[in-house]
Amino acid sequence: xxxxxxxxxxxxxxxxxxxxxxxxxxxxxxxxxxxxxxxxxxxxxxxxxxxxxxxxxxxxxxxxxxxxxxxxxxxxxxxxxxxxxxxxxxxxxxxxxxxxxxxxxxxxxxxxxxxxxxxxxxxxxxxxxxxxxxxxxxxxxxxxxxxxxxxxxxxxxxxxxxxxxxxxxxxxxxxxxxxxxxxxxxxxxxxxxxxxxxxxxxxxxxxxxxxxxxxxxxxxxxxxxxxxxxxxxxxxxxxxxxxxxxxxxxxxxxxxxxxxxxxxxxxxxxxxxxxxxxxxxxxxxxxxxxxxxxxxxxxxxxxxxxxxxxxxxxxxxxxxxxxxxxxxxxxxxxxxxxxxxxxxxxxxxx
Amino acid sequence: xxxxxxxxxxxxxxxxxxxxxxxxxxxxxxxxxxxxxxxxxxxxxxxxxxxxxxxxxxxxxxxxxxxxxxxxxxxxxxxxxxxxxxxxxxxxxxxxxxxxxxxxxxxxxxxxxxxxxxxxxxxxxxxxxxxxxxxxxxxxxxxxxxxxxxxxxxxxxxxxxxxxxxxxxxxxxxxxxxxxxxxxxxxxxxxxxxxxxxxxxxxxxxxxxxxxxxxxxxxxxxxxxxxxxxxxxxxxxxxxxxxxxxxxxxxxxxxxxxxxxxxxxxxxxxxxxxxxxxxxxxxxxxxxxxxxxxxxxxxxxxxxxxxxxxxxxxxxxxxxxxxxxxxxxxxxxxxxxxxxxxxxxxxxxxxxxxxxxxxxxxxxxxxxxxxxxxxxxxxxxxxxxxxxxxxxxxxxxxxxxxxxxxxxxxxxxxxxxxxxxxxxxxxxxxxxxxxxxxxxxxxxxxxxxxxxxxxxxxxxxxxxxxxxxxxxxxxxxxxxxxxxxxxxxxxxxxxxxxxxxxxxxxxxxxxxxxxxxxxxxxxxxxxxxxxxxxxxxxxxxxxxxxxxxxxxxxxxxxxxxxxxxxxxxxxxxxxxxxxxxxxxxxxxxxxxxxxxxxxxxxxx
Numbered sequence: 001x002x003x004x005x006x007x008x009x010x011x012x013x014x015x016x017x018x019x020x021x022x023x024x025x026x027x028x029x030x031x032x033x034x035x036x037x038x039x040x041x042x043x044x045x046x047x048x049x050x051x052x053x054x055x056x057x058x059x060x061x062x063x064x065x066x067x068x069x070x071x072x073x074x075x076x077x078x079x080x081x082x083x084x085x086x087x088x089x090x091x092x093x094x095x096x097x098x099x100x101x102x103x104x105x106x107x108x109x110x111x112x113x114x115x116x117x118x119x120x121x122x123x124x125x126x127x128x129x130x131x132x133x134x135x136x137x138x139x140x141x142x143x144x145x146x147x148x149x150x151x152x153x154x155x156x157x158x159x160x161x162x163x164x165x166x167x168x169x170x171x172x173x174x175x176x177x178x179x180x181x182x183x184x185x186x187x188x189x190x191x192x193x194x195x196x197x198x199x200x201x202x203x204x205x206x207x208x209x210x211x212x213x214x215x216x217x218x219x220x221x222x223x224x225x226x227x228x229x230x231x232x233x234x235x236x237x238x239x240x241x242x243x244x245x246x247x248x249x250x251x252x253x254x255x256x257x258x259x260x261x262x263x264x265x266x267x268x269x270x271x272x273x274x275x276x277x278x279x280x281x282x283x284x285x286x287x288x289x290x291x292x293x294x295x296x297x298x299x300x301x302x303x304x305x306x307x308x309x310x311x312x313x314x315x316x317x318x319x320x321x322x323x324x325x326x327x328x329x330x331x332x333x334x335x336x337x338x339x340x341x342x343x344x345x346x347x348x349x350x
Numbered sequence: 351x352x353x354x355x356x357x358x359x360x361x362x363x364x365x366x367x368x369x370x371x372x373x374x375x376x377x378x379x380x381x382x383x384x385x386x387x388x389x390x391x392x393x394x395x396x397x398x399x400x401x402x403x404x405x406x407x408x409x410x411x412x413x414x415x416x417x418x419x420x421x422x423x424x425x426x427x428x429x430x431x432x433x434x435x436x437x438x439x440x441x442x443x444x445x446x447x448x449x450x451x452x453x454x455x456x457x458x459x460x461x462x463x464x465x466x467x468x469x470x471x472x473x474x475x476x477x478x479x480x481x482x483x484x485x486x487x488x489x490x491x492x493x494x495x496x497x498x499x500x501x502x503x504x505x506x507x508x509x510x511x512x513x514x515x516x517x518x519x520x521x522x523x524x525x526x527x528x529x530x531x532x533x534x535x536x537x538x539x540x541x542x543x544x545x546x547x548x549x550x551x552x553x554x555x556x557x558x559x560x561x562x563x564x565x566x567x568x569x570x571x572x573x574x575x576x577x578x579x580x581x582x583x584x585x586x587x588x589x590x591x592x593x594x595x596x597x598x599x600x601x602x603x604x605x606x607x608x609x610x611x612x613x614x615x616x617x618x619x620x621x622x623x624x625x626x627x628x629x630x631x632x633x634x635x636x637x638x639x640x641x642x643x644x645x646x647x648x649x650x651x652x653x654x655x656x657x658x659x660x661x662x663x664x665x666x667x668x669x670x671x672x673x674x675x676x677x678x679x680x681x682x683x684x685x686x687x688x689x690x691x692x693x694x695x696x697x698x699x700x701x702x703x704x705x706x707x708x709x710x711x712x713x714x715x716x717x718x719x720x721x722x723x724x725x726x727x728x729x730x731x732x733x734x735x736x737x738x739x740x741x742x743x744x745x746x747x748x749x750x751x752x753x754x755x756x757x758x759x760x761x762x763x764x765x766x767x768x769x770x771x772x773x774x775x776x777x778x779x780x781x782x783x784x785x786x787x788x789x790x791x792x793x794x795x796x797x798x799x800x801x802x803x804x805x806x807x808x809x810x811x812x813x814x815x816x817x818x819x820x821x822x823x824x825x826x827x828x829x830x831x832x833x834x835x836x837x838x839x840x841x842x843x844x845x846x847x848x849x850x851x852x853x854x855x856x857x858x859x860x861x862x863x864x865x866x867x868x869x870x871x872x873x874x875x876x877x878x879x880x881x882x883x884x885x886x887x888x889x890x891x892x893x894x895x896x897x898x899x900x901x902x903x904x905x906x907x908x909x910x911x912x913x914x915x916x917x918x919x920x921x922x923x924x925x926x927x928x929x930x931x932x933x934x935x936x937x938x939x940x941x942x943x944x945x946x947x948x949x950x951x952x953x954x
Contacts, residue, residue: 073535075531075534075535099537099538099539100537101537102534102535102536102537103536103537104537106535107535107536108532108535108536110528110531110532111528112526112528114526114528114529114531114532116529116532116547116551117551117626118550118551118624118625118626118629119625127533127536128536128537131536131537131538131542132537159629175536179536185535
């Protein structure tokens with residue numbers, strides 16, 4: 001069973017929202033409705049998130065991604081559609097039941113950290129447990145553990161405004177992790193950080209994720225970040241999801257010009273993997289015994305592959321962990337991919 | 351444009367409210383009075399200097415040593431100018447008003463912060479409350495709540511409520527939306543979101559609102575003093591009425607001392623109670639003690655709870671000793687004469703005019719000697735009549751009838767009982783300083799407008815004598831057009847007279863006899879050969895309807911009450927000599943000098 005499923009979700013602000021949903025479902029344009037004073041923030045959004053996945057929603061501001069996120073934990077009530085969390089329809093719950101779900105099962109990390117300035121780091125991290133009614137001693141232990149997990153051991157008695165932005169967001173992350181929620185909603189959580197710190201946080205999130213195997217829905221406007229983090233990515237535009245797929249799908253097969261214009265700025269070498277660019281073939285015959293080449297795994301990023309290819313006098317072998325050969329990557333193929341040529345063109349030339 | 355009878359509607363709705371909701375007003379009135387009496391009893395129980403010390407210790411804890419020393423000096427000053435009891439009465443009034451205001455304002459502000467509709471509806475209502483001149487709703491306030499501290503407190507609440515509501519709303523709205531969302535995202539209930547996130551973070555702003563409420567409350571004490579609220583406001587009002595600049599300044603400075611103390615303390619308290627402020631203070635102290643280790647003990651501040659408990663204990667101990675000391679003294683002052691009053695309560699109202707003060711305290715002393723329990727209230731004339739008509743006061747001794755107080759008498763005549771004149775006739779006149787030569791009669795004013803700048807300095811336009819002056823006197827003597835009658839107020843007229851007198855400038859003012867101005871300055875009354883001013887008023891005793899029937903003995907005494915001019919001026923002089931706040935003591939001295947008079951005025 002999937003952890004989280006969004007089913008034809010709509011969110012319309014303004015007058016007569018139900019009628020607006022009907023018209024949108026019939027294919028009405030968002031701009032048409034805006035003229036009448038109704039804003040369609042999310043239109044017919046549907047996706048499935050599996051347990052342990054990082055699902056990234058990517059879009060520019062105003063694309064409806066934050067609204068979508070807030071429907072997933074019931075902060076906003078969908079105008080139409082359902083949100084299934086572990087098979088349970090969140091939209092059918094009473095406010096009290098919904099609060100219970102938010103307190104125990106779904107936690108959230110915010111763009112501007114949203115730490116409570118009148119509580120110290122430990123009290124902030126323990127907030128969710130406090131809401132749950134966990135006794136003080138236990139919640140402080142668990143909050144301290146969460147802080148340690150996020151690399152903040154020793155900062156328990158500090159105050160949020162004494163910490164740097166990156167550290168504050170670690171507290172935000174610890175607060176979300178402390179409740180042991182299965183689902184983590186992250187709303188542009190790294191957008192307010194400096195580029196270097198942002199990268200650091202992304203790395204740390206990936207490391208944590210390997211250990212904790214949470215299910216994460218991550219919102220961002222940065223496609224590089226989306227591709228670094230996302231097992232699966234939804235690109236949103238004007239309230240609709242225009243493409244849903246892996247980083248590679250989006251990069252190699254953009255659904256439309258809008259997505260294509262986005263990926264121009266993406267560093268392909270850090271997204272595409274050897275598996276995505278390899279062609280069929282066996283280990284080159286002209287490989288001598290003392291050849292300086294070495295095989296790579298299918299998950300090797302193209303950027304790293306380039307370094308290997310530069311030393312090898314022939315196409316690089318891609319092989320599985322058990323040594324079976326999956327394919328080869330010729331140097332000209334690498335260059336073509338880096339140059340942004342579509343895979344069909346490369347194949348045609350080859 | 352047709353005339354909208356807005357005023358008539360107001361009149362009839364006031365009547366309707368009085369007729370149908372008096373039970374509610376009575377309940378509010380007794381509740382507020384109870385609260386006020388309780389707080390006043392606690393505040394005025396300790397010895398002044400002891401209590402000043404307690405207040406100084408609070409200031410020291412909250413703000414530091416300098417603040418404590420200054421606070422003590424300020425309150426010692428209040429005590430030394432003998433306004434301590436008044437200051438405590440005012441402090442009680444402000445505290446009660448603040449307490450009630452906050453109980454209403456904070457929930458309203460929270461509600462307004464959570465609902466745009468409520469906020470939109472409240473805004474014009476608050477504007478109305480804040481800008482409607484207080485005097486306008488003060489008289490209806492007396493009709494509903496009676497004279498005394500209650501209408502003053504109610505007027506203060508009406509005036510001070512808006513900033514309390516606004517600051518609470520603002521404070522809560524200012525709390526970062528993301529924080530509220532974060533609380534909700536972790537499943538916090540709306541109630542806990544308010545209590546754990548919004549209120550703690552809004553607290554500094556709310557405390558600024560509390561501060562505003564207190565300051566506005568203090569600015570209203572003089573108005574409260576005009577409707578019998580007493581305290582420093584009453585002292586200021588009385589000082590204005592008598593152009594007593596010295597007393598006015600002393601009372602004014604006492605208000606300032608209270609204001610500054612309350613302002614600084616609530617400001618500091620705002621920092622102490624808000625979690626963020628407390629943190630900042632702790633940090634500052636930590637930095638200080640790191641620099642100078644010895645300063646640690648010195649900079650020690652008790653936790654707010656400890657401090658509060660400490661202050662309450664200190665106040666109770668001080669209050670207890672005060673009560674003990676006081677009860678010992680109180681028994682000895684009990685009446686020595688025959689007790690025919692059996693502790694029956696009688697309430698006398700007075701306007702702070704000399705003959706009013708003298709006759710009121712005379713009767714207070716006489717009635718207390720006869721075993722009545724007497725309460726006196728100083729009021730502005732309109733408030734006095736309204737209170738008398740409403741039955742909250744039993745009688746007053748300073749009604750100038752039939753002319754000067756004609757308009758009040760007309761309005762309330764069927765709710766009042768005239769117990770007759772005890773002094774008279776009085777006279778109304780225009781007066782000039784005696785250094786103005788060649789002007790002895792009203793007729794002499796003709797053709798001298800240039801000398802007097804064409805002005806006759808008048809008093810309140812509502813006063814009966816102003817009507818006579820404009821409609822009759824000027825016409826009869828052909829002064830119309832030549833002189834302009836300047837409307838103003840009695841204190842204004844007296845101040846102008848004093849100013850002109852000291853510079854030896856010619857001035858002509860409206861005046862009446864008896865009046866202390868005749869003994870303070872060398873003035874001459876302009877004769878009225880044509881008799882335009884009329885025969886002159888008698889000073890009457892007016893009681894509420896039914897008073898004489900309820901108290902036949904007192905009613906008979908008051909009906910027979912009479913003083914000669916010599917007796918009255920003697921009594922006024924003794925009161926003047928003895929000093930303010932000791933009127934009753936002066937009356938005793940005077941009665942001792944006139945043996946047998948007490949028995950004559952209030953025979954057994």
